[in-house]
Amino acid sequence: MINNSLCLKTNSIETSLRWKGSDEQIATNRMQIERCLHDLNTSFHVIKHRDYGIALASGGEVLPTGDYPCSGLIPALKPEWLGSDEFKKDHNTNYAYQAGAMANGISSVDLVTALARKGYLACFGAAGLPLARVEEAIVKLQANLTNAPYAFNLIHSPSEPQLERECVELYLKYGIKTLEASAFMNLTPNLVYYRAAGLSQNSDGQIIAKNHIIAKISRREVAELLMKPAPEKMLRDLVMQGKITEEQAALACKVPVAGDITVEADSAGHTDNRPLVCLLPFIQEIRDRIQSEYQYQKNIRVGAAGGISTPNAVLAAFMMGADYVVTGSVNQACLESGTSETVKASLAQADIADVAMTPAGDMFEMGVKVQVLKRGTLYAMRAQKLYDMYREYNSIDEIPAVERQKIEKEFFQKDLDSVWNETVAYFEKRDPNQINRAINNPKKKMALIFKWYLGKSSRWASAGMQERKPDYQVWCGPAMGAFNEWTRGSYLEKPENRHVVDVAYHLMRGAAYLFRLRLLNMLSVNYATHHGTYKIINSITI
Numbered sequence: 001m002i003n004n005s006l007c008l009k010t011n012s013i014e015t016s017l018r019w020k021g022s023d024e025q026i027a028t029n030r031m032q033i034e035r036c037l038h039d040l041n042t043s044f045h046v047i048k049h050r051d052y053g054i055a056l057a058s059g060g061e062v063l064p065t066g067d068y069p070c071s072g073l074i075p076a077l078k079p080e081w082l083g084s085d086e087f088k089k090d091h092n093t094n095y096a097y098q099a100g101a102m103a104n105g106i107s108s109v110d111l112v113t114a115l116a117r118k119g120y121l122a123c124f125g126a127a128g129l130p131l132a133r134v135e136e137a138i139v140k141l142q143a144n145l146t147n148a149p150y151a152f153n154l155i156h157s158p159s160e161p162q163l164e165r166e167c168v169e170l171y172l173k174y175g176i177k178t179l180e181a182s183a184f185m186n187l188t189p190n191l192v193y194y195r196a197a198g199l200s201q202n203s204d205g206q207i208i209a210k211n212h213i214i215a216k217i218s219r220r221e222v223a224e225l226l227m228k229p230a231p232e233k234m235l236r237d238l239v240m241q242g243k244i245t246e247e248q249a250a251l252a253c254k255v256p257v258a259g260d261i262t263v264e265a266d267s268a269g270h271t272d273n274r275p276l277v278c279l280l281p282f283i284q285e286i287r288d289r290i291q292s293e294y295q296y297q298k299n300i301r302v303g304a305a306g307g308i309s310t311p312n313a314v315l316a317a318f319m320m321g322a323d324y325v326v327t328g329s330v331n332q333a334c335l336e337s338g339t340s341e342t343v344k345a346s347l348a349q350a351d352i353a354d355v356a357m358t359p360a361g362d363m364f365e366m367g368v369k370v371q372v373l374k375r376g377t378l379y380a381m382r383a384q385k386l387y388d389m390y391r392e393y394n395s396i397d398e399i400p401a402v403e404r405q406k407i408e409k410e411f412f413q414k415d416l417d418s419v420w421n422e423t424v425a426y427f428e429k430r431d432p433n434q435i436n437r438a439i440n441n442p443k444k445k446m447a448l449i450f451k452w453y454l455g456k457s458s459r460w461a462s463a464g465m466q467e468r469k470p471d472y473q474v475w476c477g478p479a480m481g482a483f484n485e486w487t488r489g490s491y492l493e494k495p496e497n498r499h500v501v502d503v504a505y506h507l508m509r510g511a512a513y514l515f516r517l518r519l520l521n522m523l524s525v526n527y528a529t530h531h532g533t534y535k536i537i538n539s540i541t542i
């Protein structure tokens with residue numbers, strides 16, 4: 001096919017740069033050009049062939065006396081080359097790619113193992129699990145993965161501070177090297193303890209950080225706290241308690257609390273729904289300022305999360321200077337995730353608008369919201385109704401009888417006295433303080449009763465309880481709909497083919513492909529307009 005409608009954009013270069021080589025090295029028609037673009041290991045020159053118009057040439061030389069005008073080079077670009085090399089080195093990965101934590105073990109041992117074995121970092125979803133289950137996961141992962149990357153989640157638990165402390169102690173006991181810290185609004189001694197306890201210095205004066213924190217944030221004030229060194233008072237207290245040494249306290253003043261800051265835009269679960277294109281540069285500016293103020297030996301890295309589920313989104317994040325990308329929603333829909341087949345099937349149907357913000361179970365009283373799947377479940381509406389009642393009334397007894405009966409029948413499917421009895425039994429084992437506080441505080445008691453529903457709803461979903469389908473709480477962001485649209489017609493459309501490694505592979509490979517396609521579009525005219533997508537091919541090499 002002759003591409004006469006295409007021409008080089010940089011006409012001025014035509015006279016100075018010309019390509020010389022054999023005609024066999026030239027790809028002239030669209031099919032051949034596309035094949036070249038898919039060959040990510042090879043660089044190509046963009047030339048204007050006298051008979052075929054725009055063409056790609058491999059090998060050869062660029063000289064003032066070459067045969068064809070040349071507008072530039074499309075470099076080889078392996079997916080492994082995207083993002084920060086330091087990230088890959090510090091976390092021992094092949095890719096600047098992380099699968100974020102998904103609570104209740106939804107990012108399961110299987111999910112973390114599968115990704116780790118292919119050189120991707122993944123975080124076990126420890127939030128919401130009893131400590132014994134987290135320990136079990138640590139033991140399994142350490143047996144599965146001797147020298148492969150993995151992380152554990154530390155979720156800030158303002159209402160259960162002892163849980164956060166015990167979690168950190170467990171992670172330190174087992175030598176967990178990377179934590180994904182999330183939902184922090186302030187620094188806690190637990191977080192600082194984990195970071196400082198891993199610090200030492202080598203004979204060259206270089207600070208060695210054994211314990212890495214990848215902190216997920218969406219707000220400036222939290223980002224600043226995590227990018228700065230830990231407060232001296234907190235470090236002094238830790239020294240006094242014998243948890244860290246004087247040397248570690250001194251070293252902690254020279255490193256940021258978190259070496260990696262994940263900017264969480266409009267994502268599943270906890271989110272402020274900020275657009276990534278606004279939030280990422282905003283946080284990068286803050287990083288640059290803090291980095292230059294503190295002159296850390298190592299640059300703070302900034303990664304991107306929220307809405308990353310297509311090669312275009314991955315490429316956009318890297319082009320905006322993200323050091324790494326983080327996915328979430330798409331992994332929940334994969335075979336290795338710890339949720340039910342029913343949820344995975346619903347996720348595969350989701351459109352970009354099938355999500356809603358609704359009150360969060362863990363920070364219910366504070367009015368914090370989470371993003372969930374709206375399609376096929378009434379959960380978002382029901383949780384909002386409970387929050388509205390919590391705002392309106394001071395105790396369960398104040399709720400008018402008709403309203404109470406309605407929620408007992410439709411939401412709880414049991415009377416609220418039985419729910420309270422179950423709640424007491426649950427917290428007696430886990431955290432009796434909660435009950436002590438609620439006994440003299442009817443509003444707190446109401447919150448705990450409502451949180452029974454919010455807490456159970458995600459477990460009904462994970463367990464795939466058919467009779468509770470209208471109450472499923474499924475954390476999900478618009479990324480899911482974008483992924484479904486992109487994979488339509490490919491083997492990844494079907495839930496039974498969605499493996500986390502395939503998803504990661506195509507996202508990263510697709511981003512590298514699209515980079516080269518966009519470059520070709522910049523160096524020529526109109527090439528990419530009809531071929532602007534990355535085609536997913538079921539590759540047995542994955």
Ligand SMILES: Cc1cc2nc3c(=O)[nH]c(=O)nc-3n(C[C@H](O)[C@H](O)[C@H](O)COP(=O)(O)O)c2cc1C
Pocket residue numbers: 099100101102103104106125126127153155180181182183216264266267268269305306307308309326327328329330332474475476477478479
């Ligand atoms: C089902 C589910 C559960 C999640 N649970 C957690 C969690 O416990 N801790 C956490 O830090 N992030 C959690 N996230 C957020 C992800 O780690 C990730 O940051 C986010 O999903 C990325 O945005 P995306 O959903 O738009 O891809 C969860 C996400 C999903 C989909």
